[in-house]
Amino acid sequence: MTYLFENVSGIFNKLLAKERDPINQARIKMLAYILVLYLLFTGVLIFAYIAGGEMLHLYRVSIVFIATLLLIGTAYFTHAWKIVSHIVIWFLTLAVWTNLSIYVQDINIETLQFIWLSCALSFYMHGLKWGWFYSVINVLPVLIYTAIDNKNYFYIGAGAHEVSQLTYLFVTAYNFSLIIFLQYYFFKVFNKNFITLTQTKNELNDLNNKLKKTLSEVNTLSNSRMEFLSTMSHELRTPLNGVIGISNALLLQNPREDQEENLAVLKFSAENLLLLINDILDFNKFDSDKVELERISFDFVALVKNNCASLKLKAQEKMLDLNLHIDEELCGKHVCSDPTRLTQVLQNLINNAIKFTEKGSVSLHIEINNISEETMRLRFMVADTGIGIEKHRQKSVFEPFVQASASTSRRYGGTGLGLPIVKKVLAMFNSHIELVSTPNLGTKIIFDIDFKYEDHNTCIFPKSINIKHDLAHLKILVTEDNPVNILVIKKTLEQWNIIPTIAENGLMALQKLEQETFDVILMDLYMPEMDGYEAATLIRNLDDTIKANTPIIALTASANNNIAQKIVDAGMNDYLSKPFNPEHLFRKLKNLTDAVER
Known part of the structure; x- marks a missing residue:
């Protein structure tokens, strides 16, 4: 039928x-x-x-x-x-x-x-x-x-x-x-x-259950990867801190010309390695959606000038002019934003411009595009006279691990993560990149960011650092367990006539603080016996109010996402990432001690 x-x-x-x-x-x-x-x-x-x-x-x-x-x-x-x-x-x-x-x-x-x-x-x-x-x-x-x-x-x-x-x-x-x-x-x-x-x-339903299980496993794997990268960050940065720190110290000891050249190459190589490590770690953070913008009030002009000053030497080594053109109306304005991420954008873009420019100049232009009583829109433009990017490759350079061409990768090196990181950070600022480039003529990268701001009476400009400045009156307690890091910090502080006291863990730091008073504590975060977080919390709870309010600067080689918040929660005043630039440490010591004296 x-x-x-x-x-x-x-x-x-x-x-x-x-x-x-x-x-x-x-x-x-x-x-x-x-x-x-x-x-x-x-x-x-x-x-x-x-x-x-x-x-x-x-x-x-x-x-x-x-x-x-x-x-x-x-x-x-x-x-x-x-x-x-x-x-x-x-x-x-x-x-x-x-x-x-x-x-x-x-x-x-x-x-x-x-x-x-x-x-x-x-x-x-x-x-x-x-x-x-x-x-x-x-x-x-x-x-x-x-x-x-x-x-x-x-x-x-x-x-x-x-x-x-x-x-x-x-x-x-x-x-x-x-x-x-x-x-x-x-x-x-x-x-x-x-x-x-x-x-x-x-x-x-079975597929959804399997998918949920897979997503759970992926999340676990992602967290394990981030934990691994955080651990590796600490392990990689610690020896780099020694290499860069000792290089800085030796360069300031009037080396012979041939020694100075060798030390400069050593420092340059170590800093390049550090940049590569930072790019990979940051990209993984963004890829895992583990990054949030901070809201901190800071002097905008000072931040921009510091960024340009830190790259001036690199431009001079290639005999390039590094120019900064900043709107005069920005003088005296403090903005509320994330200075770390803004620095990351500027450093990546200016670094890229210097890297891919053989002759001519690199310029950073910042102007007010729109302003109201509380907010202002700033237009940033990083321009160079470098090799440029062909039209059909201009979109792909913002993709991870991609550079303008294979020859570019061979000749200039790098991970190809700088611009993708910039793109992700600007997306967090609700901004996007406009790229204008002509091969062999140069490149312009333009973007706008909205900031909340407030006016201050004076415009604070960064002072050039005088290593002969007498900071010998400062009593500094260094809490650090790694012998190489101790050597680096001691040699760095000795440049400014500071003889630090060393404590090899948080427990010893508390004992030292009970015996005498210090102007500043430099606190490593991960140590045996007692870590930096616990030590800082106990210091803030001391009965002696003078000792309890001692300024604490955290020193860390970790790349944890919530590091800044954990440092604030522990009662510390500021932090420096290892390897640190001696100039940055100098400024933080100067600012903290000046604030205490006032």
Whole structure:
């Protein structure tokens, strides 16, 4: 039986191939079964009515037979199966009306079967709206006929035109069989789709559970990676602190010319290695969405000038002019933002400009683009006269690990992370980069940042550092467990005539502080016995208010994301990342001790 149905529905295989909806495919198959089987049904009735001499029924069935052939041809050649199904339902409706008005002139079993077929088929084939429409136009004539019939009871009679018992039995049995088949088939398809949907839902639930598990594992792996990078950061920065610190100390001891050249190369190499490490660590932080902007008030002009001053020597080594053009209205303005991330943007862009410029100049232009009572929009432009970037590569340079070309990577080195980091930081500032570049002529990078600001009476400019400045009066306690780091800090402080006291862990620092008073404490964060956080917290809780308020500068080689907040929570005043620039330490000592004296 199933094989027969498959052959019947095979008539519309081309039509089925074009339909992707399983419900519509079921409708097409159902229409094919109805048309082909009705063709057989009416064919049998034609012979029966000829044999019985029932001419009126013969005419009617012959019309249905011819119409069925035409409908099969229409559906097959035009693929208009929906229109064909409408016509089929109209034929059934017409059968109901003609039974009531002409052939039977009453309501018999055959009429009720036609009504049921047209209602069911309309809902199955065309949905709710058409189902209701066809149901109304099939049921309404019956209700009207019953209402106007002069009989006092509902009568289902044989009708005015008698037919043979065998023919009537065949018609009735066939119609019931078709009704049962339609119910069976559509329910079968519905049930199959329901089971498929249930299985799909279960598969999706299983997939979601697996995805959640995978995401959890990815998060765990990401956290482990960050923890590993943080540990590696500490392990890598500690020896670099020794290399860079000793290089700085030796360069300040009047070395011979050949020694100075060797030390400069050593320092340059170590600082380059540090930049590469910082880029990789920062990129991983951004990639893991572990970075948030701080909100700190700082002198904007001083920050910019410090950044340019720190790169001046690098530009001079390549005989380049490093120019700063800053709007005079910015003098005396303190902004509330993240100075570390802003420094990161400026350092990366100016460093890049110097790296890729062989002759000419590098310039930083900053101007006020828009200003109100509380906020101002500043436009930054870093311009150089370097190698430039070809038009088709200008977007790709902001992708991780990508440089303008393979030759650029070989010639200039680097990780290709500078500009992607800049892009990510600027996105945190709700800003974006505009790049204008011409090969062999130079590059301009432009971006805008909105700042909240406040005016101060004077413009604070960074002072050039005089290493002969007498800081010998300062008593400094250095809390550090690494012998190389101790040597670096001692030699750095000795440049300024400071002889520090050394404590190898937090517990020893507390003991030293109980014995004498210090002007500043330089506190390493990770030490045996007692770490820097715990030591700082205990110092802030001392009964002696003078000792409890001793300025503390944290020294750390860690790259933890919440390091700044943890330092503030422990009560420390400031921090320096290892390896540190002696000039930065000098400024922090000067600023802290001046503030205490005032």
